[in-house]
Amino acid sequence: MGAFSKIWQGAVIASMLAAPVALAKVTIYMCGDSTMQDWNEGYYPKQGQGQDFHYWFDPTKAAVVNRGQGGMSLGGGGKDKKGNTAVGYYDMFFKKGCSAGNCIAEKLQAGDYVVIQFGINDVSYSTEDFFASNMKKMVSDVRAKGAYPIIMSPIRRLYYDSPTQIHNSYRGYPALNKSLAEELNVPFIDMSEMVANYMISVGEQYAAQFIFNYATSAEYSNLGSDQTDQVHLQMNGANAFGRIITEQMRAHADPIVKKLGDYMAPMYQVDVKVSPEGAADATSLGAYYPQGMTVMLKTMPKSGKKFLGWYDGNGNKVGAPSRSNVKSPYIHTFVMGSAATQYTAVYEGGTAQKYTGDGKALTAFPTTTPKSLADVTFVPFTPIEGTEQIDVEVDKNIKKFFDAYSPDTGVGYKENNWTGFMGDGFFNLENSQTSFASYKVKFPAAGYVTLAVRYANGGTTDRMFNAYLDHDYLVSAPPTGAWDKWDTAYVVMDAPQGETELKIMSLTSDGAPNIDAFGFSLAGVCRVSEGCPEVQDSTKDTTDTSTTVLRGVAANAGVQLRGSVLSLVRDADVSVFDMRGRLVVRKAASAGEVDLSETVRTAGLYRVVVRSGSEKFNANWVKMR
Incomplete structure (x- = not known):
């Protein structure tokens, strides 16, 4: 969505800045869109990359101020696709005298860092020329204060063209960020490539269920409906990407960026086991965390496997999760302590595995994503969708x-x-x-x-x-x-x-x-x-799914589901995903009727995505019998 002034936030952010900055040697400002911003508790588990980023740093050495703002493009001054004047992050939140107040350029001190990550919304609300112009102004303003800019390319969207290729949904903006960094001699972190490599290494199912904001009302008590968000991140994903950013900082060729590694907090490994092996369809990967950060563990049982619970490194079954809105027995959250540890997802026939390590903080860190993919070629594609917008149909049934x-x-x-x-x-x-x-x-x-x-x-x-x-x-x-x-x-x-x-x-x-x-x-x-009386949850879906009009297209466009039969008015690419986000079927279909039951033979609920040319249509969940 378009992004405009949030002047009333100034006092809140100003008070947030005061305490940590007074103690720290330097301040790191995180500038970006909704994939960077803080999301309040009511949206859990949705989270931005910058939301928990402060935990990675020793608070006596570096403070982190997350100034991510949802819906923002960096560029401004031009016309967006609707012909309206485009107003960008630089004009609203950064430059001296910015329109929203509490301007970052007026807060900067010599030695501070400014991490700049844009490009997702610029596809629709700016142009590459305006993006470049504002990036140059922003970098100049940072340097004028004796601070250090760092440019990052935007993260990827959850869109696999194949198991070894992630769709480039944001056109030339990842490459433009890189070229501007080279032109301006600004340190660069290529999160577009790092995230693509990470997504390939973990696979589409894991990326959907553990990284991007695929979450259900059966998992979290605050959710009224299931989320299938291909743009934004859940807490585990936001912190996984934050971990990648810090790893790139530690190993950066620029000594000023590499210096940030000296400001980071101790890191402690959390190993994750499944017992017996093979009982789970997918389980959280082991990783390291700083003290104070919330760790999310999740396991997904294979069909017919009975989950007994999560067990800690002492072999004891865990108690209630630290996040009260977690209600799934397959998910456990806890606040990281000051020692490495281990957890086991125990299924019937398995036993808890006790931690045998020394608990000490790590002394060595990865400098790449989990798998080397030098042989993989990433080809830019025309995007299906290029902003933070989610494919959800307007519902004019106002209650x-x-x-x-x-x-x-x-x-x-x-x-x-x-x-x-x-x-x-x-x-x-x-x-x-x-x-x-x-x-x-x-x-x-x-x-x-x-x-x-x-x-x-x-x-x-x-x-x-x-x-x-x-x-x-x-x-x-x-x-x-x-x-x-x-x-x-x-x-x-x-x-x-x-x-x-x-x-x-x-x-x-x-x-x-x-x-x-x-x-x-x-x-x-x-x-x-x-006055707000207690109300019953009224969000359960009681829609008759015998005929489903695909989201994102008018009913008279003729793209419909009747039972398991999909009617197409033109040739299209059809993908079917199960409730865990796994791709079940992808096929090229000709205009006419396609009976999905011929290829989807297991009963259950599925999501159907139809792509035709530059258009993409999402169905509601469809029941296959």
Whole structure:
């Protein structure tokens, strides 16, 4: 989604900076998009690369400030694909006098580091020229303060072209980052290649279930629906990629970057065993962690195998996980201590294996990803999708609307001088780019929901606004013809469990449209100011799957599932994934009807993905009998 100003975050971030920076020798600023940002507890297990990055460092030597901002491109000043002015991270959050306040360039001290990772959203919201221009400005600003820039290419998306080839979803931006680093003589970490190599080494099933945010409501109590997010990371993946970043820093050819290795905390190995061997379909890989970081262990039983539980290095069965929203018996979390250890996933017929090591911190670290892949060629492809957007269909079945007349806080006016509003009136945001209306809401469960905003725009131009919910969501508000004529705009959002703030923000000097009401497609959402009674989880899917219209395409496009029969209007590539994220079938199909039961012979729920040319359509979960 497009990304715009979050001025109200300034005070929070400023207080966050004060304590650790005062003690540390240097500060490391992590700049990036939603794959870098902090995600609040209600989204668990979703996490950005920068969220736990501070644990890798000794706090007396280096402080880490994560300034990742969801939806952001680096470049600005041009026009995006919709013809709107593109505003980038540099203008909003970094440069001196930036529009969002709390500008990073004004915080920098000599000797600090700035890690810069962009490119995912620039595919849609910028151009390579604007990207390069802003990268040069950012690097210049960093150096002017005596600080050190580090450029990183963006991570990959969960998209395997083959077991040995990861799709390049972000066009030329990984290569552009590298070429700019060379041109500007800036240290470079090629996370695009490192992540691709890592994904190949662990395989598609592991990447989906242990790295990217594939998570189910059976695993986590805060999730109202299953997540199949091919862009963002779960905690284990975010920390796996953070580990790769630190390994690249330790071994970097640039001595200034390599110096960061001296600032890192002690690391302790966690070995992971399965007993008896072969009982699990997949299990967390052993890895090392710093003290204080949360470790996630997960095992996936093979069919017919009975899991008895996780056992620690002393041979004792573990207690409750450290994260209270973990409810799957196959998942265990704990906070890393100051000694190496071991855990065993014990299945029927197996026994816990006791740890026999000395518990000491590691003294040597890898400098590459787990497997050498010098013989693998990575070929750039035209992307199917190139931003942080997730393929979720807008649901216009809004369960409840809330009167927008009285925001909890706002810059604007409560009015009722036009007709046609639903409640006591409407909120007229002040004619400025800094006006907003804030509403505290509470969600019964995490998951993707549709936000509907009823508005009036009597002007002659689109009064696009930002609907911020822990992430930027750009919403178009075309003219309605008059200020007493109302229309509804929709956007799919990723909502957390629990209380949060919906903030409707102006993006133009004319302000936003008049806001009459807003609502969500999820039952049980409430406004905190109106009282929030306990509600039953209403997110269970009761949809009849006998006929499924594929997400991302209108019903009249003719791409449908009826039972196990897929109807195609043109030739396409069809992929079928099981509930664990494993690819079951991939085939080229001709226009007409394709009976999936002829190739998928095991009963269960499956996800069907259809690709035709540059378009990609996702089905809901489909039951095969």
